[in-house]
Amino acid sequence: xIPLSRREEQVLLAIWNLKDNAYLLSIKKHLSKLTGSNxxxxxVQKPLLQLERKGFIKTHMxxxxxxxxGRRKKICRISPIGIDALKALRKxxxxxWQEFLNIEINSxxxx
Amino acid sequence: xxxxxxxxVRLRERFLRxxxxxxxxxxxxxxxxxxxxxxxxxxxxxxxxLWYAFHMTKSIITYLYVSTFWSLIMFRNYLKxxxxxLKRYKGFSFINILxxxxxxxxxxxxxxxxxxxxxxxxxxxxxxRIFRITNEIFLGDTEINHSQTPxxxxxxxxxxxxxxxxxxxxxxxxxxxxNIPLKKDAEVFEDSGIFLADSTFFDIFQHTFVYGAPQSAxxxxxxxxxxxxxxxxxxxxxxxxxKILSMSGFGIGDMKVTGVIKDxxxxxxxxxxxxxxxxxxxxxxxxxxxxxxxGYFPFHTYVMLDKNANLSEVERKMEEVYQKHSGEKHTEIxxxxxxxxxxxxxxxxxxxxxxxxxxxxxxxYIYLQSIVALMIMIIACSNFMNLFVARSTDRAKExxxxxxxxxxxxxxxxxxxxxxxxxxxxxxxxxxxxxxxxLPFFNSLSGLTLSIPYIFNPQILLFLFFLLVAxxxxxxxxxxxxxxxxxxxxxxxxxxxxxxKRNYFRRSLVVLQFVISISLIFSTIVVLDQxxxxxxxxxxxxxxxxxxxxxxxxxxxxxxxxxxxxxKMNPEITEASFSTSVPGQRTGVNAFIxxxxxxxxxxIIETVRVDYDFIETxxxxxVSGRPFSDVMETEEQNAYLVNxxxxxxxxxxxxxxxxxGMQNITTEEPEKKIVGVIKNYHHKSLKNAIAPMIYEIRxxxxxxxLKISAENVSETLSYVEEKxxxxxxxxxxxxxxxxxNFEKLYRSEEKLSTLFKYFAFLAVFISGxxxxxxxxxxxxxxxxxxxxxxxxxxxxxxxxxxMLKSFLGVVLFASVITFPVIYYLMNLWLSSFAFKxxxxxxxxxxxxxxxxxxxxxxxxxxxxxAASSNPIDSLRYE
Numbered sequence: 006x007i008p009l010s011r012r013e014e015q016v017l018l019a020i021w022n023l024k025d026n027a028y029l030l031s032i033k034k035h036l037s038k039l040t041g042s043n044x045x046x047x048x049v050q051k052p053l054l055q056l057e058r059k060g061f062i063k064t065h066m067x068x069x070x071x072x073x074x075g076r077r078k079k080i081c082r083i084s085p086i087g088i089d090a091l092k093a094l095r096k097x098x099x100x101x102w103q104e105f106l107n108i109e110i111n112s113x114x115x116x
Numbered sequence: 117x118x119x120x121x122x123x124x125v126r127l128r129e130r131f132l133r134x135x136x137x138x139x140x141x142x143x144x145x146x147x148x149x150x151x152x153x154x155x156x157x158x159x160x161x162x163x164x165x166l167w168y169a170f171h172m173t174k175s176i177i178t179y180l181y182v183s184t185f186w187s188l189i190m191f192r193n194y195l196k197x198x199x200x201x202l203k204r205y206k207g208f209s210f211i212n213i214l215x216x217x218x219x220x221x222x223x224x225x226x227x228x229x230x231x232x233x234x235x236x237x238x239x240x241x242x243x244x245r246i247f248r249i250t251n252e253i254f255l256g257d258t259e260i261n262h263s264q265t266p267x268x269x270x271x272x273x274x275x276x277x278x279x280x281x282x283x284x285x286x287x288x289x290x291x292x293x294x295n296i297p298l299k300k301d302a303e304v305f306e307d308s309g310i311f312l313a314d315s316t317f318f319d320i321f322q323h324t325f326v327y328g329a330p331q332s333a334x335x336x337x338x339x340x341x342x343x344x345x346x347x348x349x350x351x352x353x354x355x356x357x358x359k360i361l362s363m364s365g366f367g368i369g370d371m372k373v374t375g376v377i378k379d380x381x382x383x384x385x386x387x388x389x390x391x392x393x394x395x396x397x398x399x400x401x402x403x404x405x406x407x408x409x410x411g412y413f414p415f416h417t418y419v420m421l422d423k424n425a426n427l428s429e430v431e432r433k434m435e436e437v438y439q440k441h442s443g444e445k446h447t448e449i450x451x452x453x454x455x456x457x458x459x460x461x462x463x464x465x466x467x468x469x470x471x472x473x474x475x476x477x478x479x480x481y482i483y484l485q486s487i488v489a490l491m492i493m494i495i496a497c498s499n500f501m502n503l504f505v506a507r508s509t510d511r512a513k514e515x516x517x518x519x520x521x522x523x524x525x526x527x528x529x530x531x532x533x534x535x536x537x538x539x540x541x542x543x544x545x546x547x548x549x550x551x552x553x554x555l556p557f558f559n560s561l562s563g564l565t566l567s568i569p570y571i572f573n574p575q576i577l578l579f580l581f582f583l584l585v586a587x588x589x590x591x592x593x594x595x596x597x598x599x600x601x602x603x604x605x606x607x608x609x610x611x612x613x614x615x616x617k618r619n620y621f622r623r624s625l626v627v628l629q630f631v632i633s634i635s636l637i638f639s640t641i642v643v644l645d646q647x648x649x650x651x652x653x654x655x656x657x658x659x660x661x662x663x664x665x666x667x668x669x670x671x672x673x674x675x676x677x678x679x680x681x682x683x684k685m686n687p688e689i690t691e692a693s694f695s696t697s698v699p700g701q702r703t704g705v706n707a708f709i710x711x712x713x714x715x716x717x718x719x720i721i722e723t724v725r726v727d728y729d730f731i732e733t734x735x736x737x738x739v740s741g742r743p744f745s746d747v748m749e750t751e752e753q754n755a756y757l758v759n760x761x762x763x764x765x766x767x768x769x770x771x772x773x774x775x776x777g778m779q780n781i782t783t784e785e786p787e788k789k790i791v792g793v794i795k796n797y798h799h800k801s802l803k804n805a806i807a808p809m810i811y812e813i814r815x816x817x818x819x820x821x822l823k824i825s826a827e828n829v830s831e832t833l834s835y836v837e838e839k840x841x842x843x844x845x846x847x848x849x850x851x852x853x854x855x856x857n858f859e860k861l862y863r864s865e866e867k868l869s870t871l872f873k874y875f876a877f878l879a880v881f882i883s884g885x886x887x888x889x890x891x892x893x894x895x896x897x898x899x900x901x902x903x904x905x906x907x908x909x910x911x912x913x914x915x916x917x918x919m920l921k922s923f924l925g926v927v928l929f930a931s932v933i934t935f936p937v938i939y940y941l942m943n944l945w946l947s948s949f950a951f952k953x954x955x956x957x958x959x960x961x962x963x964x965x966x967x968x969x970x971x972x973x974x975x976x977x978x979x980x981x982a983a984s985s986n987p988i989d990s991l992r993y994e
Binding site: 028029030033045046047050054066069070072073074076077078079 | 142143144146148150171175
């Protein structure tokens with residue numbers, strides 16, 4: 006199983022959320038809005054390249070617009086392996102979190 | 117606000133493109149543009165631009181930081197590994213560095229020598245525009261090339277050819293008459309290098325003046341210009357301007373010092389101490405030789421040409437001018453002159469005409485020296501390559517690991533080049549140190565006086581840099597290509613075996629080294645042979661125990677006979693003779709019309725004037741007729757002696773020649789009869805064929821030859837000196853031994869042989885080092901092989917032979933392929949000598965045996981050690 010970093014995970018989820026309109030800038034905006042902190046372009050660019058290399062996303066070139074200086078977008082789309090990876094990650098996290106939550110919640114209850 | 121794309125952004129983008137990978141370019145710049153435009157619309161131009169600039173700068177800084185940081189880290193690692201390898205393989209490194217630094221030192225020496233030779237006369241700011249006029253004289257079938265010209269052509273060319281901007285003639289005082297000494301305070305102050313020069317001399321040759329002004333220095337009659345050193349010697353620290361020197365002859369009289377120039381550098385072909393203004397000459401002499409006489413040529417004429425002058429065009433115009441002035445007159449006497457022009461900067465290396473101001477060097481020897489230096493470098497580079505490749509199996513694991521950790525081929529190539537560069541830089545420093553410490557030795561060998569700062573001349577430094585890059589490229593390229601090709605898995609999993617192909621490559625390098633070594637040994641032997649041959653050859657005259665005194669003005673000249681008799685009173689001096697030339701010195705040439713020949717077919721024959729004792733002093737043999745004899749004084753005034761060669765040239769048999777008439781048309785004397793024929797002897801060096809010579813009687817000449825007995829030489833010399841001082845006080849006695857002087861004619865060959873000797877030694881030494889290292893390595897590689905062979909019953913001796921065979925085979929192969937080439941080349945060299953030794957096949961055998969001996973000597977120790985080792989030690993770990 007190829008591991009996913011935190012950043013990659015966030016970006017991958019953003020891509021899933023954005024569906025057909027996932028490209029560098031939209032992902033950046035989406036993440037900035039959701040997390041409330043500014044994501045510079047490079048912070049998205051790097052995980053994107055990694056994800057692409059690992060095969061978690063598929064990319065194709067989208068339409069161009071004058072505002073982009075006549076250049077096309079690189080649209081990202083999550084791939085089946087990407088979905089699997091997310092699911093696996095989630096499962097792993099649940100297991101890990103479970104213990105933590107149990108103990109923490111118990112201690113709160115005791116108080 | 118609408119978004120308007122700005123040009124500025126484009127520019128930035130173009131810059132950023134350098135750092136962004138090609139595939140990401142389009143979408144990435146699209147994204148940045150889109151965001152930029154959004155910012156622009158929302159917040160205005162300034163924040164948008166700020167954002168763009170900030171991110172651009174940040175990414176560039178990051179990029180640079182990351183890339184240099186990591187390459188520095190890797191560089192440190194490469195350095196560490198390189199030095200670790202240097203230390204670990206001490207023997208290899210030592211041999212490599214020793215070989216390289218020796219060859220670099222040798223190359224630097226040769227380079228300095230060549231640089232110096234090429235720098236001749238180039239220090240004049242207008243050097244490329246200065247040319248010298250030379251002439252060829254065709255007389256009958258003969259053609260003589262002279263560096264000297266008559267007086268009139270210079271002014272005529274300057275006046276009539278627009279391209280010739282200025283002319284200047286110089287003439288050595290001794291070439292228009294006797295060597296008249298200078299006087300200071302009425303005392304004879306004899307010195308050499310006295311020239312007359314036109315007032316335009318300093319317009320062309322822009323020497324730096326210490327005192328006086330170049331424009332006016334030679335304008336007035338009775339002016340003299342000195343060099344700084346001469347001025348200092350004559351007048352000490354006084355201001356020399358206005359001081360008086362005088363010369364009694366040519367109507368010159370008293371002269372005022374009007375200028376002092378900086379001492380001339382060594383690298384000029386025109387070395388003078390005194391320049392006397394040409395107008396100081398007595399007018400009648402001057403008029404004759406400068407304006408009207410197109411046939412008498414004591415001058416060296418230099419011209420300055422226009423920048424855009426076309427040389428062949430100028431030569432054509434010179435021909436026209438010559439035809440106009442003098443062509444007809446010359447045609448009448450069957451002569452044709454042709455004036456040509458040559459670059460002043462070419463004189464030192466490419467001009468070998470009669471009457472050169474000094475003996476010039478030969479450009480071919482310069483080429484030869486560069487080739488030899490190159491060969492030595494090749495040998496050292498081959499060592500480097502060979503040892504690196506031999507060690508490649510040891511390095512294979514390292515390369516494999518590097519590749520596993522992500523090194524790409526480029527990294528490995530860089531690393532190996534880097535390593536060779538490090539070694540070569542070390543060698544360069546050692547080589548330079550060697551050069552600096554050996555400079556005095558080199559100077560004594562080459563006869564130059566180079567100082568240490570000479571090495572740090574920008575041109576030489578540039579060349580050193582070039583040498584550095586070239587050697588590291590040459591020696592690094594094969595190892596780099598080879599090692600970087602290794603497959604990582606294979607290097608780690610298996611033991612690498614050296615492949616057959618690599619073996620061939622290594623062998624061919626060794627062959628190359630031995631081809632060079634054998635060639636150099638053989639060349640040395642041939643050059644030495646030829647030198648010995650020339651020195652031992654019977655010259656046809658008696659050269660032992662003959663001292664030659666240079667005759668100088670004064671009573672020695674005026675009372676020559678008395679001086680001679682006085683000397684002969686000493687019982688140790690058996691013979692004495694005056695002559696205008698002695699063997700080994702140059703002779704004059706005159707044109708003769710022999711009896712029965714056409715008036716327009718003169719023969720050029722070298723002419724020597726001798727007194728009655730010449731034949732006896734040199735023990736020359738008469739093959740026909742009689743020698744000059746003082747009992748027939750009046751008759752001898754009308755007599756000639758000739759050598760056999762002359763008789764042959766004229767088609768006369770020895771007996772026929774006696775009584776034949778010859779008329780000298782150069783001196784326009786009446787016809788004289790031949791009374792005797794002298795057996796051929798070598799008046800010139802053995803490089804030249806024996807020339808036709810003719811002798812006539814004259815009681816005084818430039819040289820006085822004394823035949824002395826072998827005992828009490830120093831007493832005899834002091835006797836001569838004493839008598840000399842009596843006759844010519846104030847003038848130094850100058851003398852030389854004939855045999856020593858004759859051998860000086862072979863100085864360039866001597867130099868060549870020294871060069872070959874040292875370089876052959878160096879080549880053999882460096883190849884030997886390489887072979888030694890290779891043998892060590894092979895022995896190490898084959899320990900197991902040898903162990904198994906021994907277990908199976910091989911003898912140590914057999915094993916030694918087996919291993920030696922491979923090395924000796926290489927040397928023998930090299931000797932076979934070298935032979936035809938070097939044999940041809942050496943024959944070519946020998947063909948420039950009129951008298952030459954035969955190349956004996958034994959000298960080739962000797963060179964091969966020497967090379968073999970070196971091969972055996974260097975490989976034997978390691979091989980025997982390997983062969984006599986105990987097989988248990990080598991096989992224990994299997």
